[in-house]
Amino acid sequence: MNLKFVLPVLLAGLLAGCGSVLSPGHARRDFLVTGAAPDHLFVINPRTQKVVSDFTIPGAHDYVSVIVPSPSGKVAYVLVNRTRSIAGINLRTGKEVFRANLEQPGERVTCMYAFDVTPNGKELIVYVYRTRLEIDQYRVQAPRFLIFSTTAGLHAKPLREFPAPRRVQMILAKHDGRSFFAIGFNLYEYDLRTGRLIERRGILNWHRPHHLRPDMLAFWPVTEPTGIFSSPIYSTLVGPGTPPGGVPETSLLTLNLHDGHLAYHDIGRTNALIFSTVIGPDRRWAYGAYTQLTKIKMDGTHWRVADRVTLPHTYYSVNISPNGKEVYVGGTMCDVIIYDARTMREKGDVQLPGCADQATATLRVIERR
Numbered sequence: 001m002n003l004k005f006v007l008p009v010l011l012a013g014l015l016a017g018c019g020s021v022l023s024p025g026h027a028r029r030d031f032l033v034t035g036a037a038p039d040h041l042f043v044i045n046p047r048t049q050k051v052v053s054d055f056t057i058p059g060a061h062d063y064v065s066v067i068v069p070s071p072s073g074k075v076a077y078v079l080v081n082r083t084r085s086i087a088g089i090n091l092r093t094g095k096e097v098f099r100a101n102l103e104q105p106g107e108r109v110t111c112m113y114a115f116d117v118t119p120n121g122k123e124l125i126v127y128v129y130r131t132r133l134e135i136d137q138y139r140v141q142a143p144r145f146l147i148f149s150t151t152a153g154l155h156a157k158p159l160r161e162f163p164a165p166r167r168v169q170m171i172l173a174k175h176d177g178r179s180f181f182a183i184g185f186n187l188y189e190y191d192l193r194t195g196r197l198i199e200r201r202g203i204l205n206w207h208r209p210h211h212l213r214p215d216m217l218a219f220w221p222v223t224e225p226t227g228i229f230s231s232p233i234y235s236t237l238v239g240p241g242t243p244p245g246g247v248p249e250t251s252l253l254t255l256n257l258h259d260g261h262l263a264y265h266d267i268g269r270t271n272a273l274i275f276s277t278v279i280g281p282d283r284r285w286a287y288g289a290y291t292q293l294t295k296i297k298m299d300g301t302h303w304r305v306a307d308r309v310t311l312p313h314t315y316y317s318v319n320i321s322p323n324g325k326e327v328y329v330g331g332t333m334c335d336v337i338i339y340d341a342r343t344m345r346e347k348g349d350v351q352l353p354g355c356a357d358q359a360t361a362t363l364r365v366i367e368r369r
Contacts, residue, residue, distance in 0.1 A: 028367045028368060028369055029047075029367070029368070029369075030046065030321055030322050030365055030366065030367050031043055031044060031045060031046070031052075031073075031091075031365070031366050031367075031368070032044035032045075032046055032319070032328055032330075032336060032350075032363060032364070032365060033067060033069060033076050033091065033363075033364045033365075033366055034067070034317075034330050034331075034336060034352075034358055034361050034362070034363050034364070035057075035064035035065070035067055035078055035358065035361035035362075036064060036334065036352055036356030036357055036358045036359070036361060037062055037063065037064055037356060037357045037358075037359060038060060038061075038062040038063075038064075038356075039056050039057045039058075039060035039061075039062070039064065039080075040054060040055070040056065040057070040064065040352070040353075040356045041053075041054075041055040041056075041057055041064070041067075041076060041078060041089050041094075042054055042055075042352060042356075043055075043091055044336060044350055046321065046326060046328070046338060049338065049347075049348040049349075049350050050350070051350065051352060051353060053091070053094065054353055055089055055094035056094070057078060057080055057087050057089060057096070058087065058096050059080065059081055059085060059087070059099075060078075060080040060081060060087070061080065061081045061082060063079075063080055063081060063082045063083070064078060064079075064080055064359075064361050065078070065079040065080070065083065065113065065359070065360045065361060065362075066078070066079040066113050066115070066219065066220075066221065066360070066361075066362050067079075067361060067362040067364050068115060068116055068117055068221065068362075068364075069091075069117075069364050069366050070088075070117055070121045070150070071117070071119055071120070071121045072121060072368065073091065073366035073367055073368035074090065074091055074092065074368065075088050075089065075090055075091065075097060075098070075150070076088070076089050076091055076364070077089075077098065077115070077117060077124060077150075079111060079113065079115070081101070082110075083110040083111050083112060083113075084101065084102050084103050084108075084109065084110055084111075085099065085100065085101045085102060086098075086099070086100045086102070086111065086115060086124065086126065087099055088150065091366070096154065097153075097154075098124075098150055098152065098153065098154070098156060099153070099154040099155065099156060100124070100126065100146075100148050100152075100156040100157075101155075102126070102128055102146075106132065106133055106134075107130055107131065107132055107133060107141070108130070108131045108133060108138075109128050109129070109130050109131075110128065110129050111126050111127060111128050111129075112127075112129060112169065112219075113169055113170065113219035113221075113360075114126070114127035114168050114169055114170050114171045114182070114183075114219075115127065115171050116171045116172055116173045116180065116221065117150065117173065118173050118177055118180075118192065119173055119174075119175050119176075119177045120177055121150060122149065122150055122151070123147055123148065123149060123150060123159070123192075124147070124148040124149075124150055125145060125146075125147055125171050125173060125180050125192070126145070126146045126147075126148065126171070127143065127144075127145055127146075127164055127168045127171055127182065128143060128144055128145075128146055129143050130142070130143065130144065142163060142164075143163075143164045143165070143166055143168070144161050144162065144163065144164050145161060145162045145163075145164045145182075145190065145195060146158040146160075146161045147159050147160040147161065147162075147192070160193075160195070161195075162190070162194075162195025163195070164182065165182070165184065165186070165188060166184075167184040167185050168182045168183065168184040168188075169183060169184055169218055169219050170182070170183040170184075170218055170219060170221055170229075171183075171221075172221060172223065172229055172255065172257055173192075173257070174189070174257055174258075174260060175227055175257050175258045176258075177192070178191065178192055178193075179191055179192055179198055180192055181255065181257070181260070183203070183218060183255075184203070185203060185204040185205070186200050186201060186202055186203055186204070186205070187200070187201045187202075187203055187255070187262055188200050189260065199260075201262055203216065203233075203253070206264070208235075208264060209239075210237055210238055210239035210242075211235045211236070211237060211238075211249065211251075212235055212236040212237075212238060212246065213235065214233045214234060214235040214251070215233070215234050215235070216231055216232070216233040216234070216253065217231075217232075217275065218231040218253075218276075219360070220275070220276040220316065220317050220318075220331075220360075220362050220363075221362065222276065222278050222317070222318070222319055222362065222363075222364070223257055224278075224319070224322070224364070224365050225281045225320065225321075225322045225324075225365070226279045226280075226281060226283060227256065227257045227258050228254055228255065228256050228257065228279045228283075229254070229255045229257065230252050230253065230254045230255075230277045230278065230279050230286060231252070231253045231276070231277060232250055232251070232252060232253075232273075232274040232275070232276075232277055232288060233250075233251050233252065233253045233264065234248065234249070234250055234251075234270055235248075235249050235251065236248055236249065237249040237266075247269060248269065248270035249266055249268075249269060249270060250266075250267050250268060250269070250270045250274065251264050251265055251266045251267060252264070252265045252267060252277060252286060252296070252303065254279070265298075265301075265303040266303065267296055267303045267304055267305055268304060268305050272290070272291070272292050272294065272308065273290045273291070274288035274289065274290050274294055275288075275289060275290040275315075275316050275317075276288065276289060276316060276317050276318050277289075277296075277318065278318050278319050278320050278327075279298075280320055280324045280341065281320070281322060281323065281324040282324055283298060284297070284298055284299075285297065285298060285306075285324075285341070286298055286303075287318055287320060287327050287341070288318060289311065289315045289316070289317070289318035289329045290311075290314055290315065290316070291310070291311055291313075291314050292308045292309060292310050292311055293308065293309050293311055293315075293318070293327065293329060293339060293344065294307075294308050295307040295308070295341075295344060307344050309339075309344045311329065311337070312337070312349075313332065313333055314332050314333075315329040315330060315331050315332050315333075315337070316330075316331030316332050316358075316359075316360060317329070317330050317331035317358075317361070317362055317363040318330075318363070319363045319364065319365050320341065320365070321341075321365065322365065322367055324341055325340070325341055325342070326338055326339065326340065326341055326347065327339045327340075327341045328363055328365070329363070330358055330361075330363035331358045331359065331360065331361060331362075331363060332357075332358060332359065333355075333357060333358065334351065334352045334354075334355035334356050334357060334358065335349050335350060335351050335352060336349075336350045336352070336363065337349050337350075338350070
């Protein structure tokens with residue numbers, strides 16, 4: 001552990017600003033978790049708009065990317081080491097409590113952003129690409145799903161592994177604990193115990209009237225606070241009333257992790273790009289970020305852009321407070337901005353120590369006592 005604040009100051013901040021983290025019986029409080037190069041994991045108190053912890057991730061090798069918190073909010077699992085390792089960091093102490101180094105002798109193994117922890121916190125589901133390193137050539141192997149025990153310590157080995165399809169970019173555990181979703185060209189659902197394919201539904205090969213094949217960039221696995229994953233998805237709208245070649249259209253894909261319901265909602269013509277989105281707790285508003293913060297009205301079957309504000313620079317990841325009052329944008333550079341969800345006015349700008357670069361790190365919200 002490497003805390004970059006003097007211990008008394010840190011303890012005072014935790015006991016005063018976020019003492020509920022340490023004191024059982026108090027109300028639950030929310031915190032932000034983000035990562036940054038070369039090896040940082042930050043915990044931010046959104047009430048004081050201060051970084052309360054700056055942990056060093058061992059063996060990050062100048063790469064910190066997708067962050068998946070445990071259901072308890074006590075551990076953050078972080079993709080590090082140029083996508084070849086997953087580290088579990090205790091968010092109270094900064095101690096590394098889990099490590100899965102994915103590579104095997106003679107084989108390069110990488111996780112391209114796709115992993116998740118099960119709802120009971122006991123297992124980690126990881127999707128990997130494998131390449132056999134032979135004397136005179138690299139031989140591509142079939143991808144696999146690897147299942148790890150989260151109690152396996154610093155030398156974790158898979159408990160089980162199953163065949164997997166190609167081009168998966170995200171894993172999301174279903175809330176019943178019996179299966180998980182793999183998102184890629186299609187949406188796949190697999191049995192967690194056996195690896196049996198339960199269902200396959202089209203994403204790239206969707207069947208939507210007047211919509212051509214879509215495109216989607218999805219590797220920010222934000223599902224808090226609703227248990228619904230959402231992502232912008234882009235296509236071309238053709239048919240009556242459209243010019244030759246059609247018009248670009250932005251939609252939101254939503255996947256409910258409670259019941260597996262998959263839906264698409266058009267929100268309007270593509271005149272601004274959105275990289276990631278989050279659904280508000282009242283399920284009436286969604287928010288998206290890239291060069292602008294976009295507020296989307298979820299009105300029955302008619303979803304539409306309700307407001308937009310220009311951001312100071314590009315931000316990749318967006319999240320929202322559990323009460324729906326604040327929106328957080330991060331990623332890309334070295335700050336996390338807090339906005340009022342109702343007015344879309346900026347409330348604060350949290351600067352990360354040393355202006356550490358978040359890049360593709362996931363901005364997560366955790367709740368704990």
